[in-house]
Amino acid sequence: MKKVVFSRLFMGVCICLFCCGFVMGCGKDGEGVGGVQDAMNQEVMNVSGNSVYMSDYYLYLMQYFYNYNITPLQLTEESINTIMETATNDLKAEMVRKSLVEEAGLEANEAQLEMIETMVTAYRGTFTDELLNDYGIDETAIRNMIARQLDTYLITEKAAGELQAEFMVRYEEQYAEYQFRHMYYVLFPNVRVNFDENGEMILDETGNPIPLTEEEEAEQLLLAEEFRERAVEGMVSGDTSASMELLAVEYGIGAFSGEQYYVNGLYDEELSRMVESLSDGEISEVTMTDAGYIIVRMDNSNDTEYKEQMITQLAAQATEECKDILVQSWVAAAGVQDIQPDQELLNTIDVMALCEEMIARGIWFDQNNLYGQ
Numbered sequence: 503m504k505k506v507v508f509s510r511l512f513m514g515v516c517i518c519l520f521c522c523g524f525v526m527g528c529g530k531d532g533e534g535v536g537g538v539q540d541a542m543n544q545e546v547m548n549v550s551g552n553s554v555y556m557s558d559y560y561l562y563l564m565q566y567f568y569n570y571n572i573t574p575l576q577l578t579e580e581s582i583n584t585i586m587e588t589a590t591n592d593l594k595a596e597m598v599r600k601s602l603v604e605e606a607g608l609e610a611n612e613a614q615l616e617m618i619e620t621m622v623t624a625y626r627g628t629f630t631d632e633l634l635n636d637y638g639i640d641e642t643a644i645r646n647m648i649a650r651q652l653d654t655y656l657i658t659e660k661a662a663g664e665l666q667a668e669f670m671v672r673y674e675e676q677y678a679e680y681q682f683r684h685m686y687y688v689l690f691p692n693v694r695v696n697f698d699e700n701g702e703m704i705l706d707e708t709g710n711p712i713p714l715t716e717e718e719e720a721e722q723l724l725l726a727e728e729f730r731e732r733a734v735e736g737m738v739s740g741d742t743s744a745s746m747e748l749l750a751v752e753y754g755i756g757a758f759s760g761e762q763y764y765v766n767g768l769y770d771e772e773l774s775r776m777v778e779s780l781s782d783g784e785i786s787e788v789t790m791t792d793a794g795y796i797i798v799r800m801d802n803s804n805d806t807e808y809k810e811q812m813i814t815q816l817a818a819q820a821t822e823e824c825k826d827i828l829v830q831s832w833v834a835a836a837g838v839q840d841i842q843p844d845q846e847l848l849n850t851i852d853v854m855a856l857c858e859e860m861i862a863r864g865i866w867f868d869q870n871n872l873y874g875q
Contacts, residue, residue, distance in 0.1 A: 541638030547590075547843040549597035550836055556847060557643040562589045563853065564629055564637075567860055574857050582853050590843050595829070596650045598836045603653040606660060610652055618648050633863060637856070661828055662821050669817035680766050682809040683777065684802040688750045688759040690726040691794040692719055695754075726788045726795040729753055733797070734785050746785070746799050758794075761801075763808055 541556035548554070566572065566585070610618070622644050626634065634640070693711035696704045706712050714722065729749055736744025750759040767774055773796070776789050780800035788795050802808075833839070 542640060542643055544638075544847055545844070546847050547594075547841055549594050549838050549841055550601040552597040552600055554593050554597060554843070555643070556851070557637070557639045558593055558647065559586075559589055559848065559851060560637045560639055560856070561643060561647050562593065563851070563856055564633075564860065564865075567857055568628070568865060571866055572857060573861060574854050577854055577857060585853070586848060586851075594838050594841065595833050596654070598833050598838060599657050599829075600650055600653045601836070602657045602832060606657065608653075608656045608660060610649075610656070614652055618645060618652065621648050629865060630863065633859065633865065636859075657832075658825065658829065662825060665824060665828065666817050666821040669820045670813060673813045673816050677765075677809065677813060680809070681778075681803065682805045682812065683764040683800065684805040684808060685762050685764060685777065685780070686746055686760070686799045686801060687762050687796055688729065688746055688753075688755055689791075689794050689796050690722045690729075690753075690755060691758055692722065693794075694718075695757075723788065723795055725753065726797060730785060730788055730797050733799070737783070737785065746797070763805070763812075 541560055544556040545553045546556055546559065563585075622641060625644050625648070626641070634644070691711075692714050694704070694714060696712075698704055704712065732744050733746045733749055735741070736749075742748075746759070750756045764777055766778070769777065770791075773789060773791055776786055777798060777800075780786055780798065780803065782800055782803050784800050786796075786798040786800075788797055790796075
């Protein structure tokens, strides 16, 4: 199970990583593959003590072209420059996260290490050893790239876990005095519920539901009171055939009934007061609302399990919303924004030639065989 999760994560990170702009770098006319065989040993920049090599840029380009089926016709001087700038920024961020992982003492588990090796093999099969060798890329470079994606996962999960724990404390304090209630309700609506041959509710000429007449509304009240009486009798006698759920179907108001979770003050003052006065298992009196006549059965007047679930959900949502800011803050804190790559080296990358060669070799993205997975 862990393998599947990491595999999906890696591909998601790759797609996000290589999607940030039109990717890669600054090729010069007449400068092709020659000399790139030494790409592994050509350091372009050093970030937080970690070297970024030409091979990292070539891998970035290949991945981008593959993910998006880029053709030479889609590459312009402007897009190539944007691609290179994005590649540089993303590789800086990768190296920062790598350093953070080392500082935190985080390590891949056995399953994750096995997945890295599986993906290295699949990567070589997809991009072919011939193409990779032509650009000075060996197994070590591929393994390092995939390992850096794992670093992203490890440090992000650690930081997100700590951040979510902080949000949990905040929301637990915020909702400490709140009671979360679980109830079942039925509503006898104050509008006509009629449908045409297409199953659509019949509306008035303005597109709104047709309100009941005073006489029809009085009939609804009688039905609601009859409904409540039967439901209460069924509960007292233990007659399950008279449950509110089954009665809702019988009375044709199934579409206006269901479970509801309630937090203090969720409704208007009168309805909130009625709900909060109910004990477990108690069925309310018929109460008039703006939508019609409502009857509520209180199933749990203090649902602590749901309360914890909601607080956890709120904390997780807040954490997710902060993830991008968190990642950006790492790069900012590392002070690597002003690190400049060796532009002379980057200028030897012929982006167009690489794209053309991948197309000539038939290296295209196949959704049915993603990295051999």
